[in-house]
Amino acid sequence: MTFAQGFASVFRAVLSTFALASIIVLAVVLYGFYYPAPYAHQTARQLPVVVVDQERSGLTRALIRKLSDIREVRIAAEAASPYEAEQLVLNRKADGVLLLPKGLTRSLLTGAPGSVGGGGIGIWVNGTYLIRARDIGGAIQQAAVAVAMEQLGPLAQGLHLRAPIAVVERPLFNTREGYADYVFPAVSAIILQQTLLFGTAMVAAGRRAAEHVLSLAAFFGVWCALALIGCMAATFYFGWIFWYQDVPRAGNLGGLMLAVPLFAGAVSALGLLLGSLFDSADRALQVLIPTSIILFFLAGAAWPLSSMPLGVSSLAHLSPATFGVQAFVRFNEMGAGLGEVLPQLAGLAALCLVYGAAAAWRLTKRAA
Numbered sequence: 001m002t003f004a005q006g007f008a009s010v011f012r013a014v015l016s017t018f019a020l021a022s023i024i025v026l027a028v029v030l031y032g033f034y035y036p037a038p039y040a041h042q043t044a045r046q047l048p049v050v051v052v053d054q055e056r057s058g059l060t061r062a063l064i065r066k067l068s069d070i071r072e073v074r075i076a077a078e079a080a081s082p083y084e085a086e087q088l089v090l091n092r093k094a095d096g097v098l099l100l101p102k103g104l105t106r107s108l109l110t111g112a113p114g115s116v117g118g119g120g121i122g123i124w125v126n127g128t129y130l131i132r133a134r135d136i137g138g139a140i141q142q143a144a145v146a147v148a149m150e151q152l153g154p155l156a157q158g159l160h161l162r163a164p165i166a167v168v169e170r171p172l173f174n175t176r177e178g179y180a181d182y183v184f185p186a187v188s189a190i191i192l193q194q195t196l197l198f199g200t201a202m203v204a205a206g207r208r209a210a211e212h213v214l215s216l217a218a219f220f221g222v223w224c225a226l227a228l229i230g231c232m233a234a235t236f237y238f239g240w241i242f243w244y245q246d247v248p249r250a251g252n253l254g255g256l257m258l259a260v261p262l263f264a265g266a267v268s269a270l271g272l273l274l275g276s277l278f279d280s281a282d283r284a285l286q287v288l289i290p291t292s293i294i295l296f297f298l299a300g301a302a303w304p305l306s307s308m309p310l311g312v313s314s315l316a317h318l319s320p321a322t323f324g325v326q327a328f329v330r331f332n333e334m335g336a337g338l339g340e341v342l343p344q345l346a347g348l349a350a351l352c353l354v355y356g357a358a359a360a361w362r363l364t365k366r367a368a
Helices: 003-016 018-034 058-068 082-090 104-110 130-158 179-209 216-244 253-275 281-288 291-298 310-316 320-332 338-365
Strands: 047-053 073-078 096-100 122-125
Touching (some): 018 216, 073 082, 082 122, 216 338
């Protein structure tokens, strides 16, 4: 079998085998729409908050009105005491408590300690839901700063007191601070790896079960065809799905053109190697499917690689997705230069060579 015959045989297998086509083609397309769908709104909205207004001044009433206009939260109730507000949270009738203590206006004007730990405003949130807790805290901070500037700014100038300081925060990469913009760019590399890995392993396992002997030229033809499929899937994601889902993207196109073939080559080589260990395509799929969630946690998106134990981080680098996540996120979202991603590209190249050589030995020399 020649290089061209091996190359063409992969596309014949994909087009003629529904299970293979559904994993390599259909799953890639569906996941591009299915995975980001639950996070389409990016942030939580209309989260119930209980207010305890102990001062009842013009400033606190303005702050409550301001909160009512913010989409992230809604005033569910006004409690007479912190204990009453806490009971509402425990009964799941609210997600947060806002305490406006006596002396708040004086504390904001003069910087004197208020009745809540010296900070003036007290905020308690239900930490069970991290996204909700973050949004409640951010919304209250935004409203408090706005009201302080509106209500106390002119008064502070008239009394020659220090005016409230405005805090301006601008996220650098995840501009909307949304969950989808954080997790989907990283998960996309896992999706691209796992769909290509499953399909490639099925191809190799199927050839072993049929006792097909590959020449070295035919092996390279099969490998290149599978890597090309991986490159097309990555182009579909980074070139269209990211635009359609409006994922933040800086777009170092030159870096991606180098990283994508290395990534696809490493993944397809690993798939051929693993597939050569199984006696059937179904067996390969059964064993490899449960690895997806493990590989996501090892990729360094949910937890930094530098914070992992040395043995775990070393094991993580055996997966091309670990290097791929780090490279693709930096190229796509951060606009990193080639030199800044050179270690990840070198890692992908090394995996490509090692897995490619091992797969060639398994599928050619061993078969012969």
